[in-house]
Amino acid sequence: MNFRIFYTIPFLFACSEMAYSEKASSDMAMAPEDASDEGYYEPSSEPSSSDAGNEADDGLGSENESDFMSLRPATTNVYVFVANPERNTVTRIKVPELEVLTAEVGVEPLLVETSSDYTRAVTFNNGSDDISIIDSETLSVSDVSIRSNLNQMKMSPDGKWVVCYHDVLAENGGSSSGGAISFNAISIVDLENEEHHEAMAGAYPHDVQYTADGMMGCDRR
Numbered sequence: 725m726n727f728r729i730f731y732t733i734p735f736l737f738a739c740s741e742m743a744y745s746e747k748a749s750s751d752m753a754m755a756p757e758d759a760s761d762e763g764y765y766e767p768s769s770e771p772s773s774s775d776a777g778n779e780a781d782d783g784l785g786s787e788n789e790s791d792f793m794s795l796r797p798a799t800t801n802v803y804v805f806v807a808n809p810e811r812n813t814v815t816r817i818k819v820p821e822l823e824v825l826t827a828e829v830g831v832e833p834l835l836v837e838t839s840s841d842y843t844r845a846v847t848f849n850n851g852s853d854d855i856s857i858i859d860s861e862t863l864s865v866s867d868v869s870i871r872s873n874l875n876q877m878k879m880s881p882d883g884k885w886v887v888c889y890h891d892v893l894a895e896n897g898g899s900s901s902g903g904a905i906s907f908n909a910i911s912i913v914d915l916e917n918e919e920h921h922e923a924m925a926g927a928y929p930h931d932v933q934y935t936a937d938g939m940m941g942c943d944r945r
Contacts, residue, residue, distance in 0.1 A: 798836045800819075809834055812830065812831050812833065814827055814836055832849060836848075868918050907928050
């Protein structure tokens with residue numbers, strides 16, 4: 725198992741390596757034949773909150789139970805966020821009032837994560853090659869474009885950064901509608917300034933781990 729260090733602060737994305745692998749140069753490599761579907765999100769087993777009686781009228785209609793069960797929600801002690809890929813929306817459930825509101829985000833949001841201070845949620849939008857940064861209280865949304873053909877996202881512990889990458893072990897990880905895929909090209913997004921930075925990681929990353937202060941990350945492959 726190899727690791728590669730990269731810095732999340734701007735202009736230090738050149739990435740100093742802990743263990744360099746020659747296969748990192750295979751920028752446009754094809755997916756391995758034994759790429760499996762393990763490690764992707766399973767449907768949530770949590771009870772649905774779609775029957776909450778205090779749903780507010782947000783003009784987008786009511787949520788179906790299947791929307792809440794489709795992907796694992798991002799939960800905090802204050803809010804629960806659920807991505808709705810078929811509707812291009814994210815639903816916020818306020819705890820403990822069970823107030824339900826929905827906001828429009830990018831196309832086909834597959835992943836949603838929240839900051840530890842409850843103030844921000846981020847969706848990874850598979851169909852529009854961008855992320856949506858959501859203010860947890862007001863539900864205002866800002867979109868930031870990222871590289872194409874990525875399929876995973878990991879937020880830093882301080883909620884200031886996300887790293888988006890392509891994991892060949894994830895569902896549909898070895899396929900792309902856009903032709904050849906670069907399996908070591910990643911996107912790093914500064915959430916506070918809404919800035920996108922391109923970077924290169926080791927070949928075939930399938931996880932990202934951060935230091936506690938969020939200033940440095942390490943891809944695992």
